[in-house]
Amino acid sequence: MKSHSAWGTSKSLVKFRIPTSDNLVPIRLDIEIDGQRFRDAFTWNPSDPDSEVVVFAKRTVKDLKLPPAFVTQIAQSIQTQLTEFRSYEGQDMYTGERVVPIKLDLRVNHTLIKDHFLWELNNFESDPEEFARNFCKDMGIEDPEVGPAIAIAIREQLYEIAVQSVTSAKESRISKKGRRAGEFFSASKTGGNAVDLVKLFGNKSSVIRKRKEWDVYEPIVDLLSNEEVDALEAKEERNIR
Amino acid sequence: MATGSNKSPSTPIPEPSAAKPISDAPTPTITIDLPPPSDSTPAAITTTSASAATSITAPNSIATPTTATAVSTSTSTSNSNARPHPEPLSSDADIIHIPSYSRWFAWNSVHECEVRFVPEFFDGRSPSKNPRVYKYYRNAIIRRFRENPAKKITFTEVRKTIVGDVGSIRRIFDFLEAWGLINYTGSSKPQLKWEEKESKLAAAALQGGDAAGGSGTNVTISKSKLCSNCKGVCSFACFASDKHDMTLCARCYVRGSYRDSSEFKRVEISEEAKTDWTDKETLQLLEAIMHYGDDWKKVAGHVGGRSEKECVTHFVNLPFGEQFDGPPESAELDTALSSQNLSRPTKRMCLSPLTDLSHPIMAQAAFLSTLVGVDVAEVAARAALTALSALGDGKLKESLKISSGAAKQQESDIASNSEDPNSMEGDLAEARLQLEKEDEELEKAISGIAVQTKEIEDKIVQFEEFDLQMERKRQQLQQLLNLLFVDQFTLSLHKTPAQPKAGESIGEGVKAD
Numbered sequence: 001m002k003s004h005s006a007w008g009t010s011k012s013l014v015k016f017r018i019p020t021s022d023n024l025v026p027i028r029l030d031i032e033i034d035g036q037r038f039r040d041a042f043t044w045n046p047s048d049p050d051s052e053v054v055v056f057a058k059r060t061v062k063d064l065k066l067p068p069a070f071v072t073q074i075a076q077s078i079q080t081q082l083t084e085f086r087s088y089e090g091q092d093m094y095t096g097e098r099v100v101p102i103k104l105d106l107r108v109n110h111t112l113i114k115d116h117f118l119w120e121l122n123n124f125e126s127d128p129e130e131f132a133r134n135f136c137k138d139m140g141i142e143d144p145e146v147g148p149a150i151a152i153a154i155r156e157q158l159y160e161i162a163v164q165s166v167t168s169a170k171e172s173r174i175s176k177k178g179r180r181a182g183e184f185f186s187a188s189k190t191g192g193n194a195v196d197l198v199k200l201f202g203n204k205s206s207v208i209r210k211r212k213e214w215d216v217y218e219p220i221v222d223l224l225s226n227e228e229v230d231a232l233e234a235k236e237e238r239n240i241r
Numbered sequence: 242m243a244t245g246s247n248k249s250p251s252t253p254i255p256e257p258s259a260a261k262p263i264s265d266a267p268t269p270t271i272t273i274d275l276p277p278p279s280d281s282t283p284a285a286i287t288t289t290s291a292s293a294a295t296s297i298t299a300p301n302s303i304a305t306p307t308t309a310t311a312v313s314t315s316t317s318t319s320n321s322n323a324r325p326h327p328e329p330l331s332s333d334a335d336i337i338h339i340p341s342y343s344r345w346f347a348w349n350s351v352h353e354c355e356v357r358f359v360p361e362f363f364d365g366r367s368p369s370k371n372p373r374v375y376k377y378y379r380n381a382i383i384r385r386f387r388e389n390p391a392k393k394i395t396f397t398e399v400r401k402t403i404v405g406d407v408g409s410i411r412r413i414f415d416f417l418e419a420w421g422l423i424n425y426t427g428s429s430k431p432q433l434k435w436e437e438k439e440s441k442l443a444a445a446a447l448q449g450g451d452a453a454g455g456s457g458t459n460v461t462i463s464k465s466k467l468c469s470n471c472k473g474v475c476s477f478a479c480f481a482s483d484k485h486d487m488t489l490c491a492r493c494y495v496r497g498s499y500r501d502s503s504e505f506k507r508v509e510i511s512e513e514a515k516t517d518w519t520d521k522e523t524l525q526l527l528e529a530i531m532h533y534g535d536d537w538k539k540v541a542g543h544v545g546g547r548s549e550k551e552c553v554t555h556f557v558n559l560p561f562g563e564q565f566d567g568p569p570e571s572a573e574l575d576t577a578l579s580s581q582n583l584s585r586p587t588k589r590m591c592l593s594p595l596t597d598l599s600h601p602i603m604a605q606a607a608f609l610s611t612l613v614g615v616d617v618a619e620v621a622a623r624a625a626l627t628a629l630s631a632l633g634d635g636k637l638k639e640s641l642k643i644s645s646g647a648a649k650q651q652e653s654d655i656a657s658n659s660e661d662p663n664s665m666e667g668d669l670a671e672a673r674l675q676l677e678k679e680d681e682e683l684e685k686a687i688s689g690i691a692v693q694t695k696e697i698e699d700k701i702v703q704f705e706e707f708d709l710q711m712e713r714k715r716q717q718l719q720q721l722l723n724l725l726f727v728d729q730f731t732l733s734l735h736k737t738p739a740q741p742k743a744g745e746s747i748g749e750g751v752k753a754d
Contacts (some may be wrong), residue, residue: 042400042401043406044407045409048408052411056407059396060397061394063398132403144401145401145402146403147398147402147403147404
């Protein structure tokens with residue numbers, strides 16, 4: 001384990017996509033019409049035809065018995081997020097051996113989840129859905145809505161990171177002249193939220209986490225009572241305003 | 242006339258025995274409907290005896306060797322004697338209905354029609370869509386539905402709880418719904434109407450006008466909704482929330498700005514509460530129904546000024562103590578026969594075509610039963626039942642005469658109604674038992690026939706294949722023969738130039754071949 005300079009140079013250029021095994025877009029909806037609020041989050045397959053958007057919007061409105069004005073709003077919201085995703089699609093992003101920390105901090109119905117773990121970014125076989133399923137199974141979560149929420153949270157963060165890497169790729173290309181690519185990348189790699197593997201798994205340290213960091217990386221699942229849920233909801237709404 | 246009791250007095254309700262799962266199937270049992278009738282009513286023949294259950298498994302096992310359905314002998318007696326249209330059900334019995342065209346379903350395997358209808362998972366185009374994922378989605382959806390089979394599950398509930406991309410989930414959901422593997426519970430509206438009418442007729446005939454009148458007033462009371470906030474009557478639409486157990490009128494809902502829209506469901510109140518039906522309109526409605534039966538467009542046209550929906554809802558809510566003006570019908574014999582027919586469908590599953598009230602005899606039976614009054618109808622039914630049992634013995638004509646005579650006599654004796662109620666009930670119970678027995682036998686026979694026809698079909702298919710192969714072999718042989726002929730011919734041709742008399746010997750050679 002001599003020189004770790006190999007880490008920095010294995011950057012490859014890849015077409016933009018979410019770095020998971022299936023290229024699904026996380027979509028978040030937060031629509032308010034006439035005092036009625038509809039919040040939702042789910043994953044969407046961008047290779048579905050656009051007609052699917054309207055179908056989905058109508059179906060959702062029908063199932064939840066929302067007023068029909070929601071249909072157009074929902075469809076529009078989904079479409080904008082999809083087009084935004086597609087706008088990144090043609091571009092390149094850099095992938096390398098990057099390990100990023102992912103934080104989960106979400107509340108689904110009565111379950112509160114806090115977690116913090118490391119995720120390998122250039123592993124295109126990774127599957128947030130699988131992770132979510134295992135998480136729920138291992139932690140014994142009974143509420144079936146938690147799984148998808150976790151998967152979506154992970155996906156959103158990966159999406160953001162992917163977008164960042166696209167922009168950084170663009171910047172690097174703009175300012176490429178005269179600089180060596182390697183320098184720039186190592187800078188951007190350690191900056192932001194990537195974990196420097198060199199430091200972590202360097203010569204002297206071991207793979208096992210330090211004891212003081214155990215708490216940080218431990219998953220916490222809390223079941224809330226009704227009053228706590230209401231209190232949290234009220235707080236969230238106040239924050240939003 | 243059947244007493245309309247929902248449970249057979251003699252067979253107790255057994256607790257559902259543990260299902261014997263053949264594989265990973267969950268505990269709910271699955272009964273397979275035999276070929277659904279053309280109007281796609283789920284003719285679930287849930288049986289009340291173990292033997293009948295096994296007769297149903299027989300076609301099941303032949304048709305789908307990979308089927309992992311668990312057919313337990315748990316019974317649902319609530320199904321046997323109640324309405325002709327079986328409703329799913331009391332969760333005690335844990336019986337799930339699926340249509341016969343979905344018999345292929347198995348928890349652990351993927352059938353070829355699934356491959357055909359949802360090909361995106363099987364063509365390997367995208368790495369995340371593979372059969373394993375498909376099975377996971379499909380089984381998850383079906384499992385969620387079966388947790389509460391009485392309620393139709395919506396796509397949104399499903400997709401909120403399954404980890405995956407919503408487009409594929411939607412397609413799988415639609416596929417499953419189309420094939421009746423989920424949401425196969427609701428009865429379509431016309432059926433509901435007829436069975437309600439029948440039950441009302443039965444109730445009216447038996448319990449007299451009082452109960453019917455009572456039920457009529459109950460219906461009108463439950464229609465108006467009060468807002469729990471302002472205590473006013475909700476007119477147009479109200480918002481009902483199960484979570485908070487509240488009903489709000491539209492104004493209060495908006496004012497109170499209840500934001501979480503998923504809790505509140507919007508309920509439309511029909512316009513009928515505002516405009517009352519006059520007697521004349523009601524009469525027109527009934528006449529129209531008599532004439533046109535199920536065709537609500539014509540009925541609405543006849544009544545004039547009322548939409549189809551209004552006609553339907555009003556008819557359904559009619560208290561049946563009313564007397565109709567039907568076409569005059571005087572023969573007691575007809576009464577006996579037709580009331581016998583009326584008693585039958587309340588027991589039978591919808592194999593009987595007489596459950597449809599548009600049938601003229603049925604309609605007349607309804608009128609007559611209200612015209613002649615409760616007691617006469619009961620007595621006539623008894624007489625009819627004795628006639629029926631006598632029919633089984635082969636004494637057709639005599640017993641009919643007897644029954645008609647008895648009916649006449651009893652009608653004349655109606656004032657001095659001195660029958661012993663107990664014996665009547667005993668007779669009725671016996672008759673009912675016999676009818677049930679015959680039902681079961683009939684079902685057994687039918688399922689046996691279905692099995693046999695399936696076998697025969699399979700054999701025919703095999704024979705056809707054999708025929709095809711034979712034909713091929715024959716053709717091959719023919720070709721070989723031809724080749725042989727050609728060989729011999731050329732051989733003889735080679736031989737003959739050695740001999741001087743070419744022409745003759747060629748001719749000989751040819752002839753010899």
